[in-house]
Amino acid sequence: MRFQGRIYVFGADVNTDEIIPARYLTTSDPAALARHCMEDARPGFVSGLVPGSIMVAGANFGCGSSREHAPIAIKAAGISCVVADSFARIFFRNAINTGLPIVESPGIAAAVTEGETMEVDLDEGVLVLSSGRRVKIPPFPPFMRGIIEEGGWMAYLVRRHGAPA
């Protein structure tokens, strides 16, 4: 998988309440959730968002609630990939499970500037910054790669344990 796009840069400890405020969780419709993506972190974020853009953030991205609505909202808003210094663990597994591409790259938030472009090459395992600088991406452990390659946890389970009775 390969993505290229404009980057939007956020700070550290961005929590799931900022990604999708709970007041909108009376639905799990991706399009409805996408309209309010990052609303409390940056009001108006989704208006003018170019599809395919890349979200960059500091450490502990996605901390807080277990709501899977957060990666769903990000994906449905048109973000192709999230690159962060580190992720909170529930957000990390939700992204793996639901197929939102994420990349952990310590120090990335400080190395880039809002509005630049970035290329994320998951096959080669490298980020290419606007400056041309190449940053290696550590590979996922084989177990997680298995889930990602199957297209998410449900597909992985069905493949491994057979179609439901």
Add this chain to the structure above:
Amino acid sequence: MGMTMTEKVLAARAGMASVKPGDFLEVEPDLALANDITAPLAIAEFRRAGGRRVRYPERVYLVADHFTPNKDIESAEQAKILRDFSREHSGIHFYEQGEVGVEHALLPEIGAIVPGMLVIGADSHTCTYGALGAFSTGMGSTDIAGFLLTGKAWLRVPATFRVVFTGTRRPWITGKDLILALIGRISVSGANYMALEISGPVVEGLSVEGRLTMANMAIEAGAKNGIFPPDGKVTSYLAGRTDRRGEYVVPDADASYAKTVEIDVTGLQPQVAFPHLPENTRPAREAGDMRIDQVVIGSCTNGRIEDLRLAAEVLRGRRVAKGVRCIVIPATPKVYRQALHEGLFDVFLDAGAVISAPTCGPCLGGHMGILAGGERCVSTTNRNFVGRMGARTSEVYLASPAVAAASAVTGRITDPAQVVGEKEEGGVV
């Protein structure tokens, strides 16, 4: 080499002699829960994968607690999805209306959790049950969908961060103050991906309810789970609640820890976490002249009977300050009835507080006490993120029920000793 408590529970439940941090496990959890926000997504995923039969319906707990009593048409539709699914799949435990409480207060109370269990939940505060010596962790809706379909879940064995609380607890210092002090020390990501194993003489002296409050907020330090070695207090707590047999697991003496922190609580003052992260802690006494608009006493963190007793101890014979709205939310119907029988409702009503039906409600900005722009709330809940309880410019200050009640009386953030005076002995909640 020895194992930590979390490693021992996971090894036992995975049927392995030993596990080590970083190992990936496919396990069959003993219990899985989801609520009216997360279950609809799990049910939709289950159906999308072609699911018709739930693998272990008797292990599934669906708790309609977040936006209930239904706050609007959409939330009513979500609760209905849980109700209908539970009817379709006999054996599922479904809780609503007169039976429902805030999930993480309800499940321990009804005896659904015993030591040594492996519990997953589509709610980040599922880590609460570690107070009873279970391995219990929050996941997402798709994880629960996978469990509905196959009875399985995946886990990466976490490294363990050991925290030992020592010293002497001063009066008014509760489990909430201890966990806030810990998060203030190690930060909101200090235990990211790790198990927090909490022990020491101070937590041995805490009630099970006080430990539930602490384990509840393990996630606020980024932890996968919080876990306490179960003791006689856990046995007493479970007596009369359950027929389930627990496995009382304790860490090996030669277990290997990624980190160890000792916190001496001697001299620790009642804590408050300032906006907008739970790590922004400071003593309530040092809050400055911080005027408030609202106080919330409740939630999976602090809505149990001991919490309400503590709040009532401060509010008895006093009035909520003019201009402050004080909302008391007993976490379960049983807590509600107990508080009523003990006369606590009279104390709250005499003080000018209102009492709500059990619900998560305002904690996550759902209903029953939403903040307007610029308003400040002292709350016994667990998160003070931007916009958590309402308007984006509102502010939440996290504290114990004692600090919350004292603040309600004065109308500003206040140490309970400044309202009630020093207690003679340490050791409430």
